[in-house]
Amino acid sequence: MQHGEGRIAGAADIGGTNTRVGLIREDGKIVRIEKFPTPVSGNAEDIPLAIARALMDIAGDIPLAGLGIAAAGPLNIREGILDHPPNIPFDFVPIVAPLKEATNLPVIFQNDCRAAVLGEVCAGGARGYETVVYITISTGIGGGICTNGKVITGRGGNAGEIGHFPVDTTYNLTCTCGLSGHWEGYASGRGIPFFFREWCTAHDLPCIYSTTPEILRFSATDPRYAGFRDALAQVNGRGLSSVIVAYDPDCIILDGTVIQRNPDLLDQALVYTDRYLDLPPCIFSPLNGDAPLIGAAMAVFHPKMI
Incomplete structure (x- = not known):
């Protein structure tokens, strides 16, 4: 010992x-x-x-x-x-x-x-669940999947790149990978300012906020920008819907600075999450990052x- x-x-x-x-x-x-x-x-x-x-x-x-x-x-x-x-x-x-x-x-x-x-399954919020998807919404968006005690890794260790699920064909924003319409390109800490700017242009509103914390804080209180919150909720709902139908998890663990500091984003996204499969418990990570x-x-x- x-x-x-x-x-x-x-x-x-x-x-x-x-x-x-x-x-x-x-x-x-x-x-x-x-x-x-x-x-x-x-x-x-x-x-x-x-x-x-x-x-x-x-x-x-x-x-x-x-x-x-x-x-x-x-x-x-x-x-x-x-x-x-x-x-x-x-x-x-x-x-x-x-x-x-x-x-x-x-x-x-x-x-x-x-x-x-693996950390969540062994020592965090996912203990006791059989099929778990971990989602981080931070600078980027990423995911990890564990089922029946085994983490899905894929050919080279890169399975679960859920941030590159397609979620939009209206704005066609470019993702960090160079392709367009991906979840990460809209709803990550890096992507939200670009999404906000394009949304403001489309709705003939001044783009007066520039950083992700500002945008999320003021769009929750400024009625002119409430529609952006709704657009972001739709994108997040599509991402969550894709995760659920792809992996049919018993539990989703949410982590990352964007979602942890703005927990209302989850409630808003769930309004737009498909119910083709039953909605699993969605839990915020207890492991403090x-x-x-x-x-x-x-x-x-x-x-x-x-």
Whole structure:
């Protein structure tokens, strides 16, 4: 036993702006955590080396069961690399090989949303449910699916890219992937300002709000812009409808800054969610934004689930 409270794993959650490294117990409790800016001004190899240094700093002489890594895709699980990540300015970022060499630990590499659903199933709001979909609505929109104790990963670890479900043919907004009409291009933190601007133009209204927090705050109180809230609710309803008919979940876990800070967006979206299948419970994540980090560690303890 380690620290008298069970095994401990290292974990990292790599973001375009910040990376978090933590020590996580087998029950999902966070022992220690360190956050630092993701190094993007030098070489791609600086990212895994910074993770290794931070892990060694916070672990000290604590023996670790392994190291789990969560990162926004696209991933190439077979090669253990980030493959042309849109939020990190390198074509390829080697992850698994340099971390194995630097830490001498087994390394398990996952998409951040696939890690998050594992965190929710093992230690969060999805415990006790058989088929779970995790949805994050934050800077982007992503998803993770776990059914019968197994996370759906797909060919290269990128299954569940629900942010690229088509939800609109009226405005045809361009998504970050370059295609149009995708959920992420409308309802993510990055997409909402573009959607708002196009909606204002279509309705001959001044686009007086520019950031997602402003738009969501004032569109809830300014009657001139109430129609935008309704348009956003329709888009979110279509996204949720697609998730439900695609996966028939017992539970949907919602996470991410946009939806967590604006919980009324869920109630509004549910008005436009199809009832072709029964609506499952929709639960806000109780893990305070740490689901990907916790799930990265859970993959070390439960490798058969991925």
